[in-house]
Amino acid sequence: MYGYENDEKLKVDQLKMWENVIKEEVKFDKKYISPFRHDITPKCYFTWVGDLLVFTDWGDTKIHKTYHDLNQPLLYTKESQTQSPTSTFSSIISKKRDWNKYDAMYWKQYNIKKEYLEKEHCHANSWFQFYSKRKNKYFSRSLLENQLSYTIKVENYIKLYNPYIAELKWISNIPQSIIGGADDLPLLIDTLIVQKAFKDYLICKYVYSISCVWLQSENITPDTLLPIIKRANKVVIMFDNDEAGKKGGENLLTFLKTSYPQNNISCVFTKEAKNVSDMIEKGYEKKLINLIKKIK
Numbered sequence: 001m002y003g004y005e006n007d008e009k010l011k012v013d014q015l016k017m018w019e020n021v022i023k024e025e026v027k028f029d030k031k032y033i034s035p036f037r038h039d040i041t042p043k044c045y046f047t048w049v050g051d052l053l054v055f056t057d058w059g060d061t062k063i064h065k066t067y068h069d070l071n072q073p074l075l076y077t078k079e080s081q082t083q084s085p086t087s088t089f090s091s092i093i094s095k096k097r098d099w100n101k102y103d104a105m106y107w108k109q110y111n112i113k114k115e116y117l118e119k120e121h122c123h124a125n126s127w128f129q130f131y132s133k134r135k136n137k138y139f140s141r142s143l144l145e146n147q148l149s150y151t152i153k154v155e156n157y158i159k160l161y162n163p164y165i166a167e168l169k170w171i172s173n174i175p176q177s178i179i180g181g182a183d184d185l186p187l188l189i190d191t192l193i194v195q196k197a198f199k200d201y202l203i204c205k206y207v208y209s210i211s212c213v214w215l216q217s218e219n220i221t222p223d224t225l226l227p228i229i230k231r232a233n234k235v236v237i238m239f240d241n242d243e244a245g246k247k248g249g250e251n252l253l254t255f256l257k258t259s260y261p262q263n264n265i266s267c268v269f270t271k272e273a274k275n276v277s278d279m280i281e282k283g284y285e286k287k288l289i290n291l292i293k294k295i296k
Contacts, residue, residue, distance in 0.1 A: 093130075111280055121154070125143060127142045128160055141168075154180055175216070176220045178216065179228060180214040181213040192213065194235065197214065197275060199277045200276040203276050210295070218239045229265070237252055237265070238270075241269040
């Protein structure tokens with residue numbers, strides 16, 4: 001049911017989701033204030049209906065809500081009243097599923113294998129949920145087997161990648177100071193590529209066997225990158241070949257050269273397509289290979 005093989009796991013996850021909303025333990029003999037309305041009178045309650053945890057929102061009318069409704073605006077929560085936002089997204093959780101043929105088809109177009117994803121602590125999702133502090137909403141979605149969603153774990157943080165959900169393509173609570181892939185680098189680095197995208201990082205590292213890291217944004221200049229740059233003989237920034245990527249690349253180049261003016265640091269952009277993964281997808285892999293050879 002709803003992408004779950006285990007009904008008990010579905011029940012436990014629903015309890016956790018609602019407890020994230022009301023910021024206290026769900027009790028079935030207690031009345032709650034509705035987080036969906038401007039009303040401070042506790043009239044609402046929880047009941048089980050089969051495998052679904054139902055929140056009965058009893059204002060002027062009785063409305064039954066399930067975890068599918070948690071993308072509605074939350075007007076009253078303890079979190080919104082007592083905490084100031086420290087990141088755009090929080091409470092990111094997901095349900096892992098086995099890899100399937102649709103995953104294989106998607107990643108094959110970029111020459112990325114399942115083994116590469118697993119080494120980078122990436123798994124496929126059958127369900128995900130997160131809280132957006134900017135919109136003051138919970139979002140939750142159950143997925144069919146051909147609806148692709150992935151969880152990428154970096155240290156104790158999570159990034160969701162939903163390639164075909166434009167408005168939710170990247171959801172992350174990873175601090176901007178964290179450099180993806182940094183722990184796997186050799187002590188002394190010959191050539192280092194700095195990518196913005198996780199997918200492009202995978203291609204450079206695993207397909208073309210070149211040292212690479214990925215940043216959380218193309219609009220940042222993290223100090224945590226500096227000790228890594230110091231260990232590299234050559235550094236190449238490869239952001240997207242668009243306005244944002246060029247601007248971010250030039251800003252990062254200036255930042256790094258100011259810190260290490262003697263180092264060999266440059267910006268390189270793909271010409272035939274926007275980035276490394278697009279080059280492969282659009283049939284320019286031979287030209288990409290030649291570009292990587294020049295970089296090495």
